[in-house]
Amino acid sequence: MTTTQADPLNMRYLVEGLALGVSYGLLFRLLAHFSWPGPSVVMSIGFLFLGPMVMGILAVRRASVATPAPVWMWFALPIGTVFLAMLAAILLYLEGTICVVFAFPIALVGAILGGVIGGLASRSHYRINRGTTACIAVIPFLIASAEPGFTAPTHIRTVASEIRIHASPEIVWNNIERVPAISPSELHTTWAQRIGFPRPVEATLSYQGIGGVRHASFERGLTFIETVTAWEPKHRLAFGIKADTAHIPPTTLDEHVTIGGRYFDVLDGEYLLEPLPNGDVLLHLTSHQRLSTDFNGYAGLWSDAVMQNLQSSILEVIQHRCEHA
Template sequence: MPSSINIQPASHSARDRWRAMLEGVALGAIYGILLRLLNHTNFVGPKAQTFSQTFSVMTIAFLFGGPVVIGILTVRRAEAIEHVSVWKWIFLPWISVFVMLLTLWLFLIEGGICILMASPIALVCASIGGLIAGTWSRLRKPSGLTLTCVAILPFLLAPVEARLTAPSSTRTVASEIRIHATPQTIWRNIERVPAIAPSELSTTWTRRIGFPRPIEATLSYEGVGGVRHASFERGLLFIETITAWEPQRRIAFSIKADSAHIPTTTLDEHVTIGGRYFDVLDGEYTLEPLADGNTVLHLVSHQRLSTNFNGYAGLWTDAVMQNLQNSILEVIKHRCEHA
């Protein structure tokens, strides 16, 4: 008798599977780039300001919803031929996000500061989108119309969200340093800060991502009402008006960023100090003499944060301000102890 023949279903080649995954990565990255371009002033033309406010990057729909859609599109396309493993649901969308962010950075559409701040939440949300798409594919293949509706959802929600008034919160950042010097010596180094040489500042992560370094602080006259000009590189200037003056004990000042004269290339538009989303309000130095001859120098500042995700944004603004304050305190410590 002739032997029976078992016919096995043809399996897709490894090349086909890799092509599907690469297409998914490309689809997710292109979607993210197009979503960002709608908010880029050089792209949208003469009505950029109105358009930018309508499709604001600083919305939950864009910053959180956009990456979710990237993850959905990436994994859905990757699963077009056959199911992929769960770990690919989680990490394949990361490649799409990295490609998107790298492209935006290379073409100067997004700066290093914003990319660093957006990356963690973008990666997490992209993985969530990947898990949604993977589970969805297992249960039921989503139609092209359904995916299209999902893709345009951030475009529909962002304008609505942008019209809502973002809640404002006041953040407090406190720093301190122990200095082996008298209050008199320290006071001379905080009421005015002579020009800071680049060699006096350690290389910090905030400087690596593009935040300007401090240069100097001048003072018009001693006492309440005196005006300090705290200068940073690339034209960043803070105008500080003295509100409390207790020699060798305490100096406090309100802060107003000279935003009208800050070059647009100094900071990303979404983290401009004195702008729509973030501002530094005031600062205060307090000197605490110790019995052992040392002095603890305290520096406290308050910032205004106005976004729809202040909890997440506050983690970054606090970290940036803490790093900046610590850098200034280190300069003061070194100058006082080597006076």
């Protein structure tokens, strides 16, 4: 009889724990969005990792008020907390899909770690009281507000892609110096496009030779100004890249992943044609990107994946055009 009476009470605390964790996460995001300490806090370890860790601690601690939560709940509850908080952030237009997808893995690790900490504390002789909980909850706010005052390390990433094309170097060259408008049927939908990254549209060229300017256009007003730095017909085309940030609509990309912004930029690109013995061409496309975050190792995994996805899509268009010329 006692167990039967306890079950509804435990479920109540589980729901309260979930709600508490989600509320904490949303409060943190709302404060960053509307006032303190500013939107840059979202790109901090305090927000992305420590905040979810506290979400996990709060959720599991509340769920363990009556009896210690089972071990599986140390993991399930934090996962649900992060998922619901990020879903709410999208629905409230606090975050775009790109940022949520990028942030979810690191937030999940932090939340699960917090869940384990909360679960172990609930089974130990030392119970986390309200005063200790309040102190723990404030720590991410303090760290996140301090992080923007420090200069983030800069890391240069290199992404290299290649594709084999059954065509002559001359045909390949003609299809890379300029890229006429790409129809939607020429591109298959990629995961990067599904989460919100614009698809490529075309690349124009002002004139042939070093100093020529290419305008690489993407959907939703995203444009790269590419100045030719190496011009070796049928062999090598290199260019510096500058995002046209003055004309990119604010709705094109989330501010935290804006190209040419505080955290990320594409610096240059290069096409290299490698003739093969059978007459084919191995076309290489290499680019360099700047990352300036407090977690460049993690951010680099995502930037590399997005750039690799983008470069592969462009190379596939070039391959198809060359082989059907």
